Amino acid sequence: MPEGRAVAGPLVDDAIEPTVVTSDVVFGGKVWDIRRESFELDGHRITREFTDHPGAVAVLALDDHDRVLLIKQYRHPVRLREWELPAGLLDIAGEPPLLAAQRELAEEVDKVAARWDLLADFMTSPGGSNEVLRVYLARGISDTVEVFDRTEEEAGIEVRWVPLDEVVDAVLARDVQNSILVIAALAAAAGRARDWSTLGDADAPMTRHPLERSAR
Template sequence: MTDPAAAAPLTDEAVEVEVVRSETPFVGRVWNIRRDEVAYNGASIVREYMDHTGAVAVFALDENDRVLLIKQYRHPVRLRDWEIPAGLLDIGGESPLVAAQRELAEEADLVAASWHVLGEFMTSPGGSDETIRIYLARDLRAAEETFAREAEEADIEVRWVPLDEVVDAVLARRVQNPSLVVGALAAHASRARDWATLAPGDAPWPRRSRSIGEDGSGHAR
């Protein structure tokens, strides 16, 4: 007998649960650690997770199907890893698209005339509420203004790499930055479908991370 649910499109299910108690045992410079007591399946469970503001990333592709990559030091993993431009959604009231445009200009001194949503993902749903939206940026040109960079960004290395070579590096496990991995595989698959999977740059983002310190309704705790 066929399961009726099996015929429906494959999609994650949003669930509203009762949060009995919530506290913030650690407050950091960029994000916090939250501890929630939740009523679920007739039991009370406690879960700790990173309370994250969310982020955007930019998969910039030129007319020759080359991807803009940047190499940057990441202290937790002790690597200068290959990435795509990305940044936090930490400016109140700023739209994700505007944030992505800002990050491309600040990290790569580029602007793009064409913007589409390429993909979205949750970085670690068992331990963080962070979501990232990846934009496909095309019709690129140099920005009129360049930006001073400091700390980890001071020695950013920039390289243009053919999309197929980036996918090869992902599949060979030579590069492992999640935004780069997801973006490269999504772009490779979308290109094979004549980019029919893309969404407008200002498409709604219902699963976007809530602001730090807010509950699911957008109210401060």
């Protein structure tokens, strides 16, 4: 057996609050910053740099025929027009995550939903970013009264309704690789198989996000 700290108990991440000695923004970006922190952990002084991220939300909109609303959008860092879910940053001070998700669904695809549930929370790259992302399951989909103007990358968005099973097949075939879409599609398929008993309260706090922790 490999050595480690594993002990019997539930499979759950442990929240740790080490002593942070220094914390400085070493690069201030347009969307997010790069932060350098030195902290004490297990008797050692450690320095790490990471993306200081405001967090984000995404929406898996599902219609009455088990079809998922997907968008295709250009993403410059990976040079792809990739299939993904409507999503956006939590970059409006004080805006609740659910309200942000509802806003993004309206602004990106001109849709509203009658029912909202929490589908998944995850950390996108915990070794190099403090980003926490929440995915909502939205149902009872209808059109907005207003059609939103879109600029920059969003101006060329392609929208398509795709059966959930087809999305899962594309994920497993590695034909789509957007992390949010991969996690959300698999979570939705697993949740559906359990009669949606895995869903959470849409208003639940994002307890793992740094801003939420600092507010407590």
